[in-house]
Structure formats: C-alpha cells, structure tokens
Amino acid sequence: MALTLEQLNAADTATAVQLLDGLYEHSPWIAEQALAQRPFKSLAHLKYAMVQVLEKAGVQAQLALIRAHPELAGKAMVAKTLTAESTNEQNKAGLTSCTPEELAHIQQLNADYNARFGFPFILAVRGPRGTGLPKQEIIATFARRLHNHPDFERAEAIRNIHRIAEIRLNDKFGYEPTLGNDVWDWQEKLAQHSEPGYAEKGQLTVTYLTDAHRACAQRISHWMRDCGFDDIEIDAVGNVVGRYHPAHKDGKYLLTGSHYDTVRNGGKYDGRLGIFVPMACVRELHRQGKRLPFGIEVVGFAEEEGQRYKATFLGSGALIGDFKPEWLEQKDADGITMREAMQHAGLCIDDIPKLQRDAAQYLGFIEVHIEQGPVLNEFDIPLGVVTSINGGVRYVCEMIGTASHAGTTPMNRRRDAALGVAELALYMEERALQDGDSVATIGMLQVPNGSINVVPGRCAFSMDLRAPTDAQRDAMVADVLAKLNEIAQRRGLQYKTELAMKAAAAPSDPALQTLWENAVHALGVPLLRMPSGAGHDAMKLHEVMPQAMLFTRGLNSGISHNPLESTTSDDMQLAVDAFSHVLEQLAAH
Incomplete structure (x- = not known):
C-alpha cells in the first residue's frame, strides 16, 4: 500500500520515522529531524526539508553519512549484506551481473577512490530517469570523478545521496513523474538525430538546416500533432510552430518555446526542454477536452546557437521582424550559402517577412530552460525563477x-x-x-x-x-x-x-515573473531568484513583448554545451507542473 502525505503529516513522530525508514543509508536521523517541518505540502517540500537537515548538520555528519554507504559492486554486494534498497539499486544498474573483468575494474576504482578521498564513491545508479544507468556510464563517471577536488567530491556525493533518497521516497509513495518521464523520453528520441562525423561517435550535433536538423523538425511536428495541437507548421525559417486555440476565436495567445539546434558535441536538454514542457501541458489540456481563455503557441526555434552560420537567434529574430537579408549570402564551412540551404530545405524565403508577430495579440512570452550553470545544483534546489537575462x-x-x-x-x-x-x-x-x-x-x-x-x-x-x-x-x-x-x-x-x-539586458516582466514565483511556491519548492548569464530566445522576444523564464536544475555541476549536460525526470515533472500552474493563474485572471 503506497504511503500518502496525509498519512505522514498526521502520524506521530515515531510512526512517521518508521514510515520513512531506509531513505538515507543507516541514517534515520535525517528524516526524523525533517519531520519538524510538517505539514508537508508536496513530496518536493519533504525532499528539500531533508536536504536542509543535512546541510545544517555540518561536514563531519555528512562524511559519516557518505561512509555509511556501501561501495559500488564492492565487498558487501559480493557477500550479499547490502540493504534491500541498495541491492535493488545495484541490481537495476546491472552491477550484480558484472563480468569478472568489470568487477575487477570497479574494485580497482573503489580502491583508488578511497585512497584519494577517504570515503566510498557514491552514485545514484538508478540515474536521472530512475530506470538504471548503463554499466559503462557508471564506470566512466567513476573514473572522471576521481580527478575532482576533495571538497567538491564530498558535495557531489551528498547530491547523489539526495537523489538516491528521492527515488526511494518516490517508491514509498508509489509516485511516478509520468509527464517528466515523457519529456525525458522525447529528448532522448530527438537526440538520435545527429550529423555525420558526430553521430558515429555517439555525439549530438544539430546545426541549422542539415539533414539531422530537418529530421528533428519533422519529429517535433509529428509529436505536436499527437499532443492535440490544432495547427502545426514548419515556417519559412524552419521554426516548428504549434498552436492550441483559445476557447473563443478572439482570445490572445501565450507564446512559449525554445530552440532545437545544438552546439557541436552538445547536450540533449539545452533549448529542447523548453519545447517539450509546454507540449506536455497542451497534451494534458487536449486529453481533458479543455480550452483556456487564451491560446498557446509553442515554437521550436530553428536556430539560436550561431553554429553553421553567424546568425544567432535567427529563429526567434524572425518572429520580431529581425531577420537580416544579408545573412542569406553567408557561407558555411562547405561553401553553401544560407539561401541555398533554405532552398534545398524547401523553405519559402519570400515569406520570411510574414513571420513577424503582432505583439498586441500575445499575453507575453515564457520559456523553460535548463540552467546551464552550477547554482541550482549546488543549492540542491530543482527550480529557479529568472530575474533578468544578463x-x-x-x-x-x-x-x-x-x-x-x-x-x-x-x-x-x-x-x-x-x-x-x-x-x-x-x-x-x-x-x-x-x-x-x-x-x-x-x-x-x-x-x-x-x-x-x-x-x-x-x-x-x-x-x-x-x-x-x-x-x-x-x-x-x-x-x-x-x-x-x-x-x-x-x-x-x-x-x-x-x-x-x-x-x-532583458529584465523579466514583473507580472509574469510573479506567476512563476507563485507556481514554485505552490509546489512546495524553495523560491530562488537568479539572473541568467547565458543568452536565450527570450532576449529577442523581450524586444517586443513581456517575458519571463524558469530554470531547471542541471546535474554534473550544471554543465551545458557538453555531453554531460543532464537533469532528472523528477525536475522535468516539476517544470511541467509549474508551467501548468502558470496557465491556471492566467486563465483565472
């Protein structure tokens, strides 16, 4: 029988501690101290309460917790003395079925790691999706983290322990981040399209109007159709545009989206997260047969990174009338002009001026984006509200x-x-x-x-x-x-x-920023306001309409423009929930 928040909030302390047993390895004190913050309004609220307890406990308590964990594929696994939770996790990652060679390699890494840091290597082996990391990824992460600074590595171990606890808590409550998983899966499938020279190495590179780029556009447009968008098109610069109509034909639209092109050998979530989060929200509205007083226009911007041609923000720029005709004569590394690439892709260059939007027809622009930095990761906070784009x-x-x-x-x-x-x-x-x-x-x-x-x-x-x-x-x-x-x-x-x-600079619109803040508060997630150091499509839309952004925490120190860029399906679920909450607030007002 799955646990509920109502049960946990109503239980006496001893019972509540028993209900949360096993979240942190041999360390029930963390959950016990967090219970002082009851009542919890959400699982996210409970998770962060435990983060705070461990943060306040100090370095020695953190080291004791790390050392309470077994080594990966170590002596405890071989001797079958792991806790039930650890056995389940190592089994899901395939560590209980290592070849003798793999086992020897991991045990050597364990020895090297312990000699360097004085505590065991900790990794949430069920991974960002909760289904288990491949063995080779576990071994590669192990080898990479051996070179970290000891203070950083202690903090990284704690972050992984919190992720392990998050997954164990989900299991106790029978909770599945269903929409977050869908958003995760869309991004994984889209990442199958990559350019020659990179695809063979398992690297992701999608630059403007290459075959991989056009395949991405087709796939996004098909998924939009499956989600129930009313109108879907690939416009004159290659943007993928989906519109979900308002309840009444004279209603305005909320504009949202992000880019689907990538840097060379980049990550799977930069930009693309901001396309799929609103798509998941529209699909839920469609499934419920629900229309809002305003429409939702989701744009997968064709170009933001300036990789193939020096035309950064080409996709969002076209929507505000800022497409420069001289860009058409730029040549890529193979001598192909942008004009030729557009003609080859079947785009109608003459229609580009028609893409300019009438700002009076829009409520504004909002964008969800992976943070691309270490701040949320270091604070162990899943969402951040952007105050301004630098x-x-x-x-x-x-x-x-x-x-x-x-x-x-x-x-x-x-x-x-x-x-x-x-x-x-x-x-x-x-x-x-x-x-x-x-x-x-x-x-x-x-x-x-x-x-x-x-x-x-x-x-x-x-x-x-x-x-x-x-x-x-x-x-x-x-x-x-x-x-x-x-x-x-x-x-x-x-x-x-x-x-x-x-x-x-592009300061966030105060009214739209407040909607994000209300949504974060409603989810029981701590509110962190932060500027964006990176540029985004929202900067272009800011020139003609109000805008505000929401950041999602990145893993691996928040690294971006890198294959190690990652976030969890739990955090993606929170982004979908926050976006839905913003839609509800707008509909109410």
Whole structure:
C-alpha cells in the first residue's frame, strides 16, 4: 500500500520515522529531524526539508553519512549484506551481473577512490530517469570523478545521496513523474538525430538546416500533432510552430518555446526542454477536452546557437521582424550559402517577412530552460525563477609592448604585453566579484608568434562582460576600460579595443515573473531568484513583448554545451507542473 502525505503529516513522530525508514543509508536521523517541518505540502517540500537537515548538520555528519554507504559492486554486494534498497539499486544498474573483468575494474576504482578521498564513491545508479544507468556510464563517471577536488567530491556525493533518497521516497509513495518521464523520453528520441562525423561517435550535433536538423523538425511536428495541437507548421525559417486555440476565436495567445539546434558535441536538454514542457501541458489540456481563455503557441526555434552560420537567434529574430537579408549570402564551412540551404530545405524565403508577430495579440512570452550553470545544483534546489537575462558586451583587443630577449632584459626594463593582460584579467575577476552577479571573462589569450625565450611584444585577447542590468554592465565596462588604460600607461604599453558585440539586458516582466514565483511556491519548492548569464530566445522576444523564464536544475555541476549536460525526470515533472500552474493563474485572471 503506497504511503500518502496525509498519512505522514498526521502520524506521530515515531510512526512517521518508521514510515520513512531506509531513505538515507543507516541514517534515520535525517528524516526524523525533517519531520519538524510538517505539514508537508508536496513530496518536493519533504525532499528539500531533508536536504536542509543535512546541510545544517555540518561536514563531519555528512562524511559519516557518505561512509555509511556501501561501495559500488564492492565487498558487501559480493557477500550479499547490502540493504534491500541498495541491492535493488545495484541490481537495476546491472552491477550484480558484472563480468569478472568489470568487477575487477570497479574494485580497482573503489580502491583508488578511497585512497584519494577517504570515503566510498557514491552514485545514484538508478540515474536521472530512475530506470538504471548503463554499466559503462557508471564506470566512466567513476573514473572522471576521481580527478575532482576533495571538497567538491564530498558535495557531489551528498547530491547523489539526495537523489538516491528521492527515488526511494518516490517508491514509498508509489509516485511516478509520468509527464517528466515523457519529456525525458522525447529528448532522448530527438537526440538520435545527429550529423555525420558526430553521430558515429555517439555525439549530438544539430546545426541549422542539415539533414539531422530537418529530421528533428519533422519529429517535433509529428509529436505536436499527437499532443492535440490544432495547427502545426514548419515556417519559412524552419521554426516548428504549434498552436492550441483559445476557447473563443478572439482570445490572445501565450507564446512559449525554445530552440532545437545544438552546439557541436552538445547536450540533449539545452533549448529542447523548453519545447517539450509546454507540449506536455497542451497534451494534458487536449486529453481533458479543455480550452483556456487564451491560446498557446509553442515554437521550436530553428536556430539560436550561431553554429553553421553567424546568425544567432535567427529563429526567434524572425518572429520580431529581425531577420537580416544579408545573412542569406553567408557561407558555411562547405561553401553553401544560407539561401541555398533554405532552398534545398524547401523553405519559402519570400515569406520570411510574414513571420513577424503582432505583439498586441500575445499575453507575453515564457520559456523553460535548463540552467546551464552550477547554482541550482549546488543549492540542491530543482527550480529557479529568472530575474533578468544578463546584458553583455564583447571586445576583441590587443596589448602592444616590445619583444625583447628573455635572458638579457631586466625585469624593471620590460614592456611585457602578456603581463599587462594578465594583470587586467585579475582585475576583471576582482571587479566582477564586487557586484556578486556580474561576470567577466578573458576567454581568448594569445601571444602571436611567441617564443619561450622572448618577452611578449604583443598579446591578443578577448573580453566578455555581463550583468543583469545595462547600468551595472556599463559601470563594470567603464571600470575595466579605465583599468586597461591605467595598466598600459604604467607599464609603457599601448592597446587596441574593438567592440564586437553589445546586447541589452532583458529584465523579466514583473507580472509574469510573479506567476512563476507563485507556481514554485505552490509546489512546495524553495523560491530562488537568479539572473541568467547565458543568452536565450527570450532576449529577442523581450524586444517586443513581456517575458519571463524558469530554470531547471542541471546535474554534473550544471554543465551545458557538453555531453554531460543532464537533469532528472523528477525536475522535468516539476517544470511541467509549474508551467501548468502558470496557465491556471492566467486563465483565472
């Protein structure tokens, strides 16, 4: 008989502790202390209460919990002395049926890991979908994490322990994140389409209007039809557009979606999560035979990453009338112009101006996106409400000094261009930290024709500076440029700067942001407001209509633009639930 929240909230403490037995290995105190936060409004609320207990318990208690866990495919498994929960998990991941070679490899990794960290390797082997990770992925993760910093690895072990507890809790309550699983499965299936040269290596690459890209568009459009959208089309730039009509024909539309193109050798969830979450919501409305006072328009934007052509945000830009005709003559690495690629794909170039939306017909734009950063992961919070998409500037620069002999030029006689840039890089770090949520990066740093025994006479470098408001960004830029000038003067150097890009910040619309916050609160999830350091399609739509975004936690330190990009079906379910809650709020008002 599955446990219910009503039972747990009503039970006396001793009974409640017994009901939650086995969530954390040999550590019932975690659940017991979390029960002080009753009544729980949701499973997510209970899960986070236990996260807080362990966070407050301190490092020694955390280490004791980690050490209470058995090694993967270790002595306890061989001796059959694992807890019932651990046996079930290791069995689902196939660890109880290792070949002698696999077993020897894992046991060597166990020994190396214990020698380095002093505690066993912890991995939620049932994985982000709850069905079990492949053995090879477990072994690869084991080997990769051996190289982490000990403090980071302790935190990563704790995050995996919370994921193990989450799955065990789901089992106790008979809870299945059904819609989250569907969203997960759509993304896995879509990731089967990848470009030659990458597909053979198991890597995901989908750039604008390649065969893989067009296959993705077809598949998304077919799924939209299955979900019950009324109108589905692939438009003149390759966007996949699905419309679910309002209850009355004069109703406005809520615009939502994200991009389905990827960077080269990228992740499965960047962009695509924001297409499939609203699709799942529309499918549920269709199944219930329900119409809202407004329609829902979901767009799978064809291009956001600027990989094949230098035309970033082409898909969302076309919807606001910002498609630049000169883009059509750009050539890709094979010499194919965008015009030729569009013609080959059967797109009607003459219809591109017709894609511009009348903002008066829309309530606004909302977007769900994987965070692409470590913040939610480190806080162990599943959802984040975006306050603003950072405004940014990029500069391409050069510092110019005098190349001279490294052995004969005294340190106080040098005009070292590279040292000037190094000093600037340290200042940029310090300056960005003053704001707390600004970021500054020198991503490219090169001494052209440098030699090991020559003081650098030239240093080419880039600067990328971002902040949640334009005023904050501009103040930081002014300080950095002033510092660059001061360093050059003091060191006897010259410099050149060229502004390569300037994008305005996109603050979230207060009303739409409040809808996301209400939804997060209703789910019993802690509210974390945060800026977005990355650019999104919402930035383009912001130019013509109100917008607000919701972030979903990423695994593996929130890494993105990388094959290790991941999130769980439980967190995807929460994103679907939050989106549905926003729809309900809009319908009520």
